[in-house]
Structures are given as C-alpha cells and as structure tokens.
Amino acid sequence: MIHQLNVRLPAVAYSDTHAWKRAASVHLGVQEQRIEHIRLLRRSLDARQKKIYVNLRLEVFVDEPFIEKRQDETAYRAVLSAKSVIIIGAGPAGLFAALRLLEAGIKPIILERGKDVRERRRDLAAINKLHRVNPNSNYCFGEGGAGTYSDGKLYTRSDKRGNIIDVLLRFVEFGADTSILVDAHPHIGTNKLPKIIQSMRDKILTLGGEIHFNTCVTELVLHSGKLQGIIAEAVDHSGNFTGITTQYSAEAYILATGHSSRDIFRLLHKHQIAIEPKSFAVGVRVEHPQSLIDRIQYHCNTDKEIEDVRQYLPAASYSLVTQSFDRGVYSFCMCPGGIIAPCATQPYQVVTNGWSPSKRNNPYANSGIVVSVEPDDLRDYQSHGVFAGIALQENLEYTAWRSGGQSQAAPAQRLTDFVLGQFSATLPACSYQPGITSNMLSELLPLNIGKRLQQGFIDFGRKMHGYLTSDAVVVGFETRTSSPVRIPRNEKMQHIDILNLYPCAEGAGYAGGIVSAAIDGRKAAEAIIQLLV
Known part of the structure; x- marks a missing residue:
C-alpha cells in the first residue's frame, strides 16, 4: 500500500532517510521492515523558534515494491523546414x-x-x-x-x-x-x-x-x-x-x-x-559574514553550535520587508554563501547583483535591499517621459562608477555607518572582486531613497537581532531588480x-x-x- 503523509522532525533529520523511515513507521503503525521505500515529495525548514524543524511530505511504500517511474521524455519534433x-x-x-x-x-x-x-x-x-x-x-x-x-x-x-x-x-x-x-x-x-x-x-x-x-x-x-x-x-x-x-x-x-x-x-x-512606465525598485546590496546569518537564523550562541548545525542544514537565508516613509523596503535575490557580482552593461556604469554556487559554501551572505519606486517618485526625471525610471537607473549607475574611481570598483560603507550617516574609515572584507571604495552612499543616493533604506535597515535590525552590525558592508548600487518599463x-x-x-x-x-x-x-x-x- 502507498501512503502520503506529512512529518515534522528535528532539523538534524533534514537529509536523514533512516529518521524518515522511523517516523513513517510510527505514524502509520507498521514495522520498519515493512516499509520498502520512501520518496520525498516536499521539504521545508521551520526556523522560527529556537528548536528548528524540517517539514517533510513523504510517499511511503508499505509491503509494496517501489518502481521508479521514468519521466516521459518531451516529444520534440524536427523543424528544419517548418514554419x-x-x-x-x-x-x-x-x-x-x-x-x-x-x-x-x-x-x-x-x-x-x-x-x-x-x-x-x-x-x-x-x-x-x-x-x-x-x-x-x-x-x-x-x-x-x-x-x-x-x-x-x-x-x-x-x-x-x-x-x-x-x-x-x-x-x-x-x-x-x-x-x-x-x-x-x-x-x-x-x-x-x-x-x-x-x-x-x-x-x-x-x-x-x-x-x-x-x-x-x-x-x-x-x-x-x-x-x-x-x-x-x-x-x-x-x-x-x-x-x-x-x-x-x-x-x-x-x-x-x-x-x-x-x-x-x-x-x-x-x-x-x-x-509605458511601471513601478520598480532600486537600492544597495548588503553583505554579512555567512556565519552571522547562520547564528541569527538558526538561533546559535557559539561558533561550535553553528558548526554543528551546518553539518546537516544549508547556509541560512532570510527574507525581510518593511514600510519606510510610505514605500516598501525589502530584500531581493538573497544569496546565502554567495558572491556580489559586477553587472554593468556599459563601461561607465557600476551595477551590483549577487549569486551563489550550488553548495552555497562561500563565507559571505549578500542580498539586495531595495526601495519601491513609483512614478510619483520620479519628478526630477519627468523630462525623460516614459524613460524616467531608466534615467534614474542610469544616473545611479554612473554615480557609482564615478565615485568608485571610474572603474568597476564599487562605492561602499559599513552598514552601521550608512544608517548613521558617517564615513567609514575602514571597510570589512567583501566578496565583490573588482573591489570597494569607502564613500558616503547616503549622499550619492536620492534623498527619498537613502532615507528609506536607512530606516529599513533599522527595522531589519529589530527583526533580526545582530543584523545591523559594523561587520556588514553596504555596496552601491542595486538598480536592475526589474524593468522600469512595460511593453503592453x-x-x-x-x-x-x-x-x-x-x-x-x-x-x-x-x-x-x-x-x-x-x-x-x-x-x-x-x-x-x-x-x-
């Protein structure tokens, strides 16, 4: 007989198929040896409390052999002379x-x-x-x-x-x-x-x-x-x-x-x-030590606890959102164990984004932190008409290029200094390979965006204790979250x-x-x- 069931287990069982089998045996009231196969259908982490759990949706084969169903290959057709x-x-x-x-x-x-x-x-x-x-x-x-x-x-x-x-x-x-x-x-x-x-x-x-x-x-x-x-x-x-x-x-x-x-x-x-114009978002990319994000999200108190947790759990991620002066501020493309990448498409631009390898095993965690931009926020760019949003993007990208030394080096600031409006005399290590230079990002950003980001980071520090730290670095700018133009x-x-x-x-x-x-x-x-x- 085939059963489907939901199981909630301690996080240490994230990939432990033996633990899955034991849990299924108890849940179904059958001996373990009668379970011939377990297939994972769905898996998610619940790290909201001190004790972390993994939620599993399992398909359990009791007294019945599991026969792997081969996925039907898509029927593609030869098209050399077709329309x-x-x-x-x-x-x-x-x-x-x-x-x-x-x-x-x-x-x-x-x-x-x-x-x-x-x-x-x-x-x-x-x-x-x-x-x-x-x-x-x-x-x-x-x-x-x-x-x-x-x-x-x-x-x-x-x-x-x-x-x-x-x-x-x-x-x-x-x-x-x-x-x-x-x-x-x-x-x-x-x-x-x-x-x-x-x-x-x-x-x-x-x-x-x-x-x-x-x-x-x-x-x-x-x-x-x-x-x-x-x-x-x-x-x-x-x-x-x-x-x-x-x-x-x-x-x-x-x-x-x-x-x-x-x-x-x-x-x-x-x-x-x-x-036609559409709303979009711009902001910065922030990078923390991955160990810090692990400590916060997995509720660890010591490096040893982090090391133990990472034996069976992936690098921790986060998703944050708040309202700041009537605009949304939120995390975008969060990359655990990742790298900040230079994503300019012209020589006179600096644009940041992030990526992670499949193992997510780099020592840093980065994320875009961006502010929603509505057409009403673009009054200074009204002369550009439907391209007002693009004009804002291009201005930020050029400003970042110029302030970073007219190279792909990016302007940056310690997170706490950015929030306080202070110059960073030194900068922490950063995964952004072209390099970073100390700048007052709040002075490079439009006032309505800079202030919203500063308040947003304060709110995020309340939601994730330890997030607002001088060990984190803010890198400018994240401008390509989405298109500022829609083609109807x-x-x-x-x-x-x-x-x-x-x-x-x-x-x-x-x-x-x-x-x-x-x-x-x-x-x-x-x-x-x-x-x-």
Missing part, C-alpha cells in the same frame, strides 16, 4: 519559448546579442579582474540571460503564474538535480546552470532550430501595423558593432530581451510602438499595436525571475501555436 518564429533573446523566456515551439513542430530562430555560455565566461572574468565591460556580453547579456550567472534561484511558487512544475521538470530533463522538485526554495546554482543551458541549446539545434549569437537587433521593418522583419547587426568579440547587417523574417516574433535591453525600449519608442500586450499575448509581436517576461514587465520568465515565454509560444498550427 518559423523569431525569438529575440536567449534567456529563460526565449529558450523555454523555443522548446515549446519545438513540441508543436514550429522552427525557433533565436537572435542573441551576447555570446554562448563558454565564451561569455571570458567576458565575466574581464569585468571582474580587468574592469573591462563588454556591452553585449556580460552578466546580463548572453546565452541563458541574466539568470545564468545570477544564482539560479527558482523562486516563483504560485500556480497563477503558470505551470511551475512543468518548468522545473524541463530543468531536470536538461540536467538539473531532482531536489528542485521537492525543496520549498529550489536553487540550481550558478556553477551548474551553464551546462543545463548548453543542453537546451543542443536540443534546439539538433532538431533544426537556429541560434545566432553576437547578433543584436537594431531596426524593425514595419508595414500596415505588422512586423515584416527585423534587422540585426553582427557584434565582434569585444562587443562592438561591425556594420554587417542581416534581415530576418518569420510568421511571428517573440520579444524576450530582458530588463537591461534599454536600446530595445528606445527602438520601440522611435517607431511609436507603445511602451492584449489577452492573447500580442502587443496592442503590433499583433504579430509577442513581448514577454522581465523585459516586457511581466515576470521577475527565472521560473516566471520561463513560464511567460512558454505562454507566448503557446499563443503563437494556436494561430499557426
């Missing part, structure tokens, strides 16, 4: 849209301004070590999009945003660990994502799809309210335009360019294709002006992370399939 759809951008939305089109027998043609994952690594090394920014190959642009080298968190948990399990199964199909199907906060890891992305690429190419790297869309061919084609220019190894252009045409076009493709927003605006579409996923253009995911303002972007890309593909098949 085609052009996808602009090879991030999660673009790749998952392409895979969905393959299922329907439609040929995806992906145009990606950046490089493939292997070549992209060299440009990431250059920005970290040489402070050299390739404008078309960096942490934001390139195969896999921003998510490839930005931690690999699989955040979205609401089925209202589409079939999450389907997306997670696709990741497993292409090489992700099956633990992402059961953990409450699944995470692939920046070190593992590139290989998964490459497997997706191989599948697309093997079946007759196309992927063109170093190919940046620069112009639209419009006629009678319809997109007739797009013109793309080849980009050289350094990210410079070569003057070599190609026109591509297809039945439909999926726009999946991500939140940092500001040139695409301006291209649409030039052609009077509707875009109708209920059929079509742009309201250009009906064969399908804007989707983060760049269009409809997603916020790997999973939600993948879901939205699939939805765009499905809308096209309904018309073409």
Whole structure:
C-alpha cells in the first residue's frame, strides 16, 4: 500500500532517510521492515523558534515494491523546414519559448546579442579582474540571460503564474538535480546552470532550430501595423558593432530581451510602438559574514553550535520587508554563501547583483535591499517621459562608477555607518572582486531613497537581532531588480499595436525571475501555436 503523509522532525533529520523511515513507521503503525521505500515529495525548514524543524511530505511504500517511474521524455519534433518564429533573446523566456515551439513542430530562430555560455565566461572574468565591460556580453547579456550567472534561484511558487512544475521538470530533463522538485526554495546554482543551458541549446539545434549569437537587433521593418522583419547587426568579440547587417523574417516574433535591453525600449519608442512606465525598485546590496546569518537564523550562541548545525542544514537565508516613509523596503535575490557580482552593461556604469554556487559554501551572505519606486517618485526625471525610471537607473549607475574611481570598483560603507550617516574609515572584507571604495552612499543616493533604506535597515535590525552590525558592508548600487518599463500586450499575448509581436517576461514587465520568465515565454509560444498550427 502507498501512503502520503506529512512529518515534522528535528532539523538534524533534514537529509536523514533512516529518521524518515522511523517516523513513517510510527505514524502509520507498521514495522520498519515493512516499509520498502520512501520518496520525498516536499521539504521545508521551520526556523522560527529556537528548536528548528524540517517539514517533510513523504510517499511511503508499505509491503509494496517501489518502481521508479521514468519521466516521459518531451516529444520534440524536427523543424528544419517548418514554419518559423523569431525569438529575440536567449534567456529563460526565449529558450523555454523555443522548446515549446519545438513540441508543436514550429522552427525557433533565436537572435542573441551576447555570446554562448563558454565564451561569455571570458567576458565575466574581464569585468571582474580587468574592469573591462563588454556591452553585449556580460552578466546580463548572453546565452541563458541574466539568470545564468545570477544564482539560479527558482523562486516563483504560485500556480497563477503558470505551470511551475512543468518548468522545473524541463530543468531536470536538461540536467538539473531532482531536489528542485521537492525543496520549498529550489536553487540550481550558478556553477551548474551553464551546462543545463548548453543542453537546451543542443536540443534546439539538433532538431533544426537556429541560434545566432553576437547578433543584436537594431531596426524593425514595419508595414500596415505588422512586423515584416527585423534587422540585426553582427557584434565582434569585444562587443562592438561591425556594420554587417542581416534581415530576418518569420510568421511571428517573440520579444524576450530582458530588463537591461534599454536600446530595445528606445527602438520601440522611435517607431511609436507603445511602451509605458511601471513601478520598480532600486537600492544597495548588503553583505554579512555567512556565519552571522547562520547564528541569527538558526538561533546559535557559539561558533561550535553553528558548526554543528551546518553539518546537516544549508547556509541560512532570510527574507525581510518593511514600510519606510510610505514605500516598501525589502530584500531581493538573497544569496546565502554567495558572491556580489559586477553587472554593468556599459563601461561607465557600476551595477551590483549577487549569486551563489550550488553548495552555497562561500563565507559571505549578500542580498539586495531595495526601495519601491513609483512614478510619483520620479519628478526630477519627468523630462525623460516614459524613460524616467531608466534615467534614474542610469544616473545611479554612473554615480557609482564615478565615485568608485571610474572603474568597476564599487562605492561602499559599513552598514552601521550608512544608517548613521558617517564615513567609514575602514571597510570589512567583501566578496565583490573588482573591489570597494569607502564613500558616503547616503549622499550619492536620492534623498527619498537613502532615507528609506536607512530606516529599513533599522527595522531589519529589530527583526533580526545582530543584523545591523559594523561587520556588514553596504555596496552601491542595486538598480536592475526589474524593468522600469512595460511593453503592453492584449489577452492573447500580442502587443496592442503590433499583433504579430509577442513581448514577454522581465523585459516586457511581466515576470521577475527565472521560473516566471520561463513560464511567460512558454505562454507566448503557446499563443503563437494556436494561430499557426
């Protein structure tokens, strides 16, 4: 007989299958030897009290052998001579849209301004070590999009945003660990994502799809309210335009360019294709010793207790939110055991983000701490019209670059000094490889953002005792949390002006992370399939 049950055990049993079996035996009133197999369906930690528990959803096989059900392979179809759809951008939305089109027998043609994952690594090394920014190959642009080298968190948990399990199964199909199907906060890891992305690429190419790297869309061919084609220019190894252009045409076009493709927003605006402002968030990235976050979250009093807990629990994370002067202040993309990364897309910018390897075993914990920005907060940028939010982002990024020494070094301040408005004579060690320089961040930020962040950190210090410490460092600035522009579409996923253009995911303002972007890309593909098949 097969039973499903919920079990609550001390955290030491987080991965202890023998403890699971003992608990199932007691719960079901059967001898342990009658339990032939236990399958983990769901796992989450409860660390709200001093004693930490793990909540498990188990499938228990009693007097019945367990037969591993092989996951049915997705039925992709060869598409070499099929109808085609052009996808602009090879991030999660673009790749998952392409895979969905393959299922329907439609040929995806992906145009990606950046490089493939292997070549992209060299440009990431250059920005970290040489402070050299390739404008078309960096942490934001390139195969896999921003998510490839930005931690690999699989955040979205609401089925209202589409079939999450389907997306997670696709990741497993292409090489992700099956633990992402059961953990409450699944995470692939920046070190593992590139290989998964490459497997997706191989599948697309093997079946007759196309992927063109170093190919940046620069112009639209419009006629009678319809997109007739797009013109793309080849980009050289350094990210410079070569003057070599190609026109591509297809039945439909999926726009999946991500939140940092500001040139695409301006291209649409030039052609009077509707875009509109939306709320977003900006702020800083804060980094603590991971041992401190472990101590706070796992209620440890000594280093020995932390060491013992970490034998069976992952690096601790946190999620914080408060209201500060009528605006939300919250943690964003929290990276346990992680690294702060330089995510500029132009040489005169400094942009921060964070990532973690799959083991989350680096000595620091970092998180974006950001303030919600509404259109009313952008009065100083009203002359920029629909691009007011982008103007704020660009101003902060340029200010950080200039104050950090006109390099990829980032302005920084001890957390306690930032809250008190004091200069930091010294700075703690930091994972940000290009380096940090002491600056008065509160003077570099707009007053309404700086004050809200300061109050937010005070509130967070009350919620997590020990969080507000001089051992933490605040690094500027976190500006790319989401797009400040939305590309409007109708209920059929079509742009309201250009009906064969399908804007989707983060760049269009409809997603916020790997999973939600993948879901939205699939939805765009499905809308096209309904018309073409």
